Amino acid sequence: MTLIPVLDLAEEDKGLALKLGAAFRDIGFVALVNHGVPQATIDTLYRSAHAFFDLPPEVKRQVARPRPDQNRGYIAYGEETLARLSGRETPPDHKEIFSIGPFDVPKEPYYQAPAAYPSFAPNLWPTVPPTLQPAMRAYWHAVTALARRVLGISALALGLPADYFAPFTDRHISMLRLICYPPYESAPVDGQLRAGIHTDLNMLTFVHADSDMGGLEVRTRDGTWARPATAGAYIVNVGDILMRWTNDLWVSTPHRVANPPTGWQQRRLSVPFFFQANYDTTVECLPSCRPADRRPKYPPISVGAYRAERFARTAS
Ligand SMILES: O=C(O)CCC(=O)C(=O)O
Numbered sequence: 125m126t127l128i129p130v131l132d133l134a135e136e137d138k139g140l141a142l143k144l145g146a147a148f149r150d151i152g153f154v155a156l157v158n159h160g161v162p163q164a165t166i167d168t169l170y171r172s173a174h175a176f177f178d179l180p181p182e183v184k185r186q187v188a189r190p191r192p193d194q195n196r197g198y199i200a201y202g203e204e205t206l207a208r209l210s211g212r213e214t215p216p217d218h219k220e221i222f223s224i225g226p227f228d229v230p231k232e233p234y235y236q237a238p239a240a241y242p243s244f245a246p247n248l249w250p251t252v253p254p255t256l257q258p259a260m261r262a263y264w265h266a267v268t269a270l271a272r273r274v275l276g277i278s279a280l281a282l283g284l285p286a287d288y289f290a291p292f293t294d295r296h297i298s299m300l301r302l303i304c305y306p307p308y309e310s311a312p313v314d315g316q317l318r319a320g321i322h323t324d325l326n327m328l329t330f331v332h333a334d335s336d337m338g339g340l341e342v343r344t345r346d347g348t349w350a351r352p353a354t355a356g357a358y359i360v361n362v363g364d365i366l367m368r369w370t371n372d373l374w375v376s377t378p379h380r381v382a383n384p385p386t387g388w389q390q391r392r393l394s395v396p397f398f399f400q401a402n403y404d405t406t407v408e409c410l411p412s413c414r415p416a417d418r419r420p421k422y423p424p425i426s427v428g429a430y431r432a433e434r435f436a437r438t439a440s
């Protein structure tokens with residue numbers, strides 16, 4: 125039995141919608157093949173990411189994250205502990221990160237208003253390697269196109285018109301991360317993982333990774349850990365905001381990045397794209413998810429307010 129269903133995007137959206145809806149209800153994850161993101165765009169991104177993470181720490185720190193509430197720039201080893209998102213204290217994740225958000229946004233009040241912060245905080249582009257910025261820009265555009273297709277299929281799966289989410293995502297505040305999971309120099313300390321158990325806060329996440337050794341693991345409903353084969357495929361999962369939007373019909377499933385076998389000497393790179401709706405989108409139970417006899421589980425909330433609330437709870 126395959127626990128994470130594999131969907132072939134060469135098929136028609138209507139048929140895919142049935143499979144996607146079932147997977148997002150049951151496990152909250154799918155693997156996508158024939159996804160349309162050009163292999164050359166992916167390869168160039170990995171090459172640039174390797175070159176960046178190979179740099180000495182002091183060079184990477186030239187683009188260090190300016191403030192803890194901004195997901196921008198270089199986040200060094202020791203600075204992120206994903207298990208904290210659900211209130212667990214663990215050693216830090218064994219990883220380092222380079223992160224960007226939207227770029228080339230118009231100089232208009234929508235993007236500069238106080239409510240826009242930190243969704244449109246400026247990016248910090250490294251000058252070395254020079255290929256990194258163009259590679260990330262090209263990848264962002266390609267993976268955004270994939271996200272738009274999956275959003276359309278998601279809307280169909282929810283009994284909504286294919287373009288339902290378009291007005292809520294036309295100024296999306298997504299984040300693209302390059303994550304480097306280095307080999308362990310000494311054995312992991314008790315409770316340490318490459319990334320601790322967490323759920324994603326955003327709408328839909330699209331993960332591509334260059335290796336499954338010490339890779340992604342997904343908690344199934346019976347508490348066991350499933351290991352999707354990421355090689356070449358996109359692993360797409362429902363995040364907390366989409367779970368809330370669907371009134372918990374679709375699940376935002378806990379996952380983690382496991383430690384590799386003892387002595388494993390290779391780094392793993394992953395490039396998660398955290399697709400998130402416009403900051404001023406009101407997330408309230410979708411019409412097709414409204415229970416007939418009861419009130420929706422959650423009051424309406426804006427994407428920006430939701431983020432601020434979750435951040436405040438985990439930052440202390
Ligand atoms: O590296 C991966 O495969 C997934 C990472 C992840 O789940 C996250 O950063 O939210």
Ligand SMILES: [Fe+2]
Nearest residue numbers: 322323324379
């Ligand atoms: Fe995640």
